Amino acid sequence: MLTAKEIRESYKDFFRSKGHQIVPSAPMVIKDDPTLMFTNAGMNQFKDIILGNVAAKHRRVADSQKCLRVSGKHNDLEEVGMDTYHHTMFEMLGNWSFGDYFKQEAIDWAWEYLVDVLKLNPDVLYATVFEGSPAEGLSRDDEAASIWAKHLPESHIINGNKHDNFWEMGDTGPCGPCSEIHIDLRSPEERAAVPGRDLVNHDHPQVIEIWNLVFMQYNRKVDGSLEPLPAKVIDTGMGFERLCMALQGKKSNYDTDVFTPLINKIGELAGKKYGEDAKVDVAMRVIADHVRTIAFSIADSQLPGNAKAGYVIRRILRRAVRYAYTFLDQKQAFMYRLVDTLIDSMGEAYPELPKQRDLIMKVIKEEEDAFLRTLENGIRLLDSAIASAKKEDKNEISGKEAFILYDTYGFPLDLTELILKENGMTLDQAEFDSEMAAQKARARNAAAVETGDWVVVRDGEQEFVGYDMTKTPTRILRYRKVK
Ligand code: ATP
Numbered sequence: 001m002l003t004a005k006e007i008r009e010s011y012k013d014f015f016r017s018k019g020h021q022i023v024p025s026a027p028m029v030i031k032d033d034p035t036l037m038f039t040n041a042g043m044n045q046f047k048d049i050i051l052g053n054v055a056a057k058h059r060r061v062a063d064s065q066k067c068l069r070v071s072g073k074h075n076d077l078e079e080v081g082m083d084t085y086h087h088t089m090f091e092m093l094g095n096w097s098f099g100d101y102f103k104q105e106a107i108d109w110a111w112e113y114l115v116d117v118l119k120l121n122p123d124v125l126y127a128t129v130f131e132g133s134p135a136e137g138l139s140r141d142d143e144a145a146s147i148w149a150k151h152l153p154e155s156h157i158i159n160g161n162k163h164d165n166f167w168e169m170g171d172t173g174p175c176g177p178c179s180e181i182h183i184d185l186r187s188p189e190e191r192a193a194v195p196g197r198d199l200v201n202h203d204h205p206q207v208i209e210i211w212n213l214v215f216m217q218y219n220r221k222v223d224g225s226l227e228p229l230p231a232k233v234i235d236t237g238m239g240f241e242r243l244c245m246a247l248q249g250k251k252s253n254y255d256t257d258v259f260t261p262l263i264n265k266i267g268e269l270a271g272k273k274y275g276e277d278a279k280v281d282v283a284m285r286v287i288a289d290h291v292r293t294i295a296f297s298i299a300d301s302q303l304p305g306n307a308k309a310g311y312v313i314r315r316i317l318r319r320a321v322r323y324a325y326t327f328l329d330q331k332q333a334f335m336y337r338l339v340d341t342l343i344d345s346m347g348e349a350y351p352e353l354p355k356q357r358d359l360i361m362k363v364i365k366e367e368e369d370a371f372l373r374t375l376e377n378g379i380r381l382l383d384s385a386i387a388s389a390k391k392e393d394k395n396e397i398s399g400k401e402a403f404i405l406y407d408t409y410g411f412p413l414d415l416t417e418l419i420l421k422e423n424g425m426t427l428d429q430a431e432f433d434s435e436m437a438a439q440k441a442r443a444r445n446a447a448a449v450e451t452g453d454w455v456v457v458r459d460g461e462q463e464f465v466g467y468d469m470t471k472t473p474t475r476i477l478r479y480r481k482v483k
Pocket residue numbers: 041069076085086087088089090092209210211212237238239240241242
């Protein structure tokens with residue numbers, strides 16, 4: 001059985017053998033793009049090449065890119081832990097052609113890699129092709145379909161709609177059809193009972209999309225019309241953890257060696273076994289997933305904080321702490337003890353992790369300690385709000401209560417919503433928003449008179465200098481501008 005490390009290397013070796021330059025992963029945290037906080041796909045780092053703003057140094061490149069999908073257009077946070085194949089942070093294997101090869105090679109090489117190199121069973125593979133959009137004068141992607149037909153029977157080539165099979169960067173710019181490769185990992189009996197093609201794109205945990213091949217061949221103009229793109233682009237992305245699941249014969253990404261060291265360590269520290277209790281399992285998956293996100297963010301110099309990307313990371317960390325607290329009975333800082341396990345398995349491919357081990361552990365522990373100090377009281381408050389709402393036959397708590405949880409107890413709103421959801425409840429969002437607006441107005445007034453040496457600056461130019469306590473027990477990270 002190939003290990004995760006071997007699989008990652010084999011991908012790079014294969015595309016190197018096809019003339020690709022192997023490039024490093026770009027940072028997961030994006031510094032200077034107001035439209036995007038985190039890298040959410042392999043193509044992000046090539047955006048300017050694709051838009052024609054800069055020339056490509058190499059016309060064929062491939063890599064393994066660390067991605068995060070927790071905000072914006074791609075937000076998978078709600079799925080994570082609940083299902084077994086969406087992560088917050090994951091690795092996307094990708095290969096690109098900038099005005100070089102196109103559909104023929106992209107499809108043939110994807111097939112060659114999966115079937116000839118990795119020996120995946122071709123009978124369980126499916127490819128989708130764009131069905132066309134007559135309203136826009138776009139016909140079916142027959143070109144892709146006929147290339148697939150060399151490899152797959154017609155019954156395994158499936159038409160897909162614009163949502164799944166047409167990729168656009170934005171309202172204008174490069175765009176084009178895509179083909180997605182799906183794999184059916186069910187047993188032969190299950191496959192005989194219901195054909196895999198009926199389950200493609202239906203969120204079945206064992207019939208999953210593994211690889212998206214995007215064929216950028218049009219440019220969408222401001223008036224919405226399409227013109228052919230002079231330099232066509234191939235942009236592919238394959239979910240590394242999903243590929244590992246397929247190759248290692250597992251039913252869940254968490255059963256592959258990408259995650260088992262973490263799952264085992266969590267079990268050992270918490271004295272629990274994975275696979276015995278559904279709620280504990282969800283918690284273990286969430287923690288294994290989230291610790292990766294947090295550690296990689298800190299390694300990319302994005303510390304948890306009170307705004308923007310920093311707050312996204314803090315929210316994820318607090319979400320994980322709450323799962324550990326509620327479902328694994330962890331009342332003490334706990335996640336920072338997983339960092340060495342993570343470094344053991346990923347440190348070689350991502351040296352930024354071992355390089356910053358001490359900082360990563362320290363920041364996670366501090367954050368855990370800080371949140372744990374208020375978590376218990378917050379949970380108590382929320383429980384009693386839920387109980388009194390139920391008594392009154394309501395399935396909603398007030399926005400005021402949710403705001404107190406946010407402001408005084410450091411509960412990110414989505415954490416409150418998650419706990420409410422576990423109890424079949426919601427909150428009064430409008431009231432929460434107005435409490436928040438009032439709070440912001442108060443803060444603006446306070447900021448107007450505040451003069452200090454410390455400023456929160458953009459990453460890359462910041463030096464972490466320690467923590468500071470605010471009036472609430474929430475800790476604020478302080479940065480000093482580096483000259
Ligand atoms: P899905 O439909 O499963 O959410 P997607 O269509 O959103 O995937 P793409 O944007 O096409 O995903 O990304 C390319 C590949 O990255 C996917 O084929 C999948 O293998 C992988 N991938 C996407 N999102 C995730 C995630 N949250 N966790 C792990 N792998 C992912």
